Amino acid sequence: MRLTRAGEYAIRCVLYLAMHSDRALIGRKEIAEAMDVPAQFLGKVAQQLSRAGVISIRQGSQGGYELARHPEDITLLAVIEAIDGEIFLNDCIHRPESCDRQIICSVHQVWDNARRQLRDTLGKATLADLAAKEIATCSGPSSGRPRT
Numbered sequence: 001m002r003l004t005r006a007g008e009y010a011i012r013c014v015l016y017l018a019m020h021s022d023r024a025l026i027g028r029k030e031i032a033e034a035m036d037v038p039a040q041f042l043g044k045v046a047q048q049l050s051r052a053g054v055i056s057i058r059q060g061s062q063g064g065y066e067l068a069r070h071p072e073d074i075t076l077l078a079v080i081e082a083i084d085g086e087i088f089l090n091d092c093i094h095r096p097e098s099c100d101r102q103i104i105c106s107v108h109q110v111w112d113n114a115r116r117q118l119r120d121t122l123g124k125a126t127l128a129d130l131a132a133k134e135i136a137t138c139s140g141p142s143s144g145r146p147r148t
Helices: 005-019 028-035 039-051 076-084 108-124 127-139
Strands: 055-058 064-067
Touching (some): 005 028, 005 127, 076 108, 076 127
Antiparallel strands (some): 055 064
């Protein structure tokens, strides 16, 4: 499994919104510039995040994006799967009928365990925790980066 570019941009978008959750709406251009995401691509990714209930989009000159839920209620897993679909490491887990060896295959259980562990890890990583770490890193004395 490899995270797609769209998945990466979705994480950046939602992370920025979580870092600024005290603000009502944040414009696409601000997020795109701050998180190094092409604005047009961000618009497409945001539509998918909105359909999944991760963010809300308000149109118009005073529009922008905001989290649809509290950052502690949004996980990295939810963001990734909103863009890339449910995580599967091998076709035999995703489509069991595609594998004639499933019943006797010694590797099948390894794929299934790895998938569960990955989903569990991503499911425990909340945007609130990630935003707090990002803010601490960006505002640290030796970071050399401006705080976003």
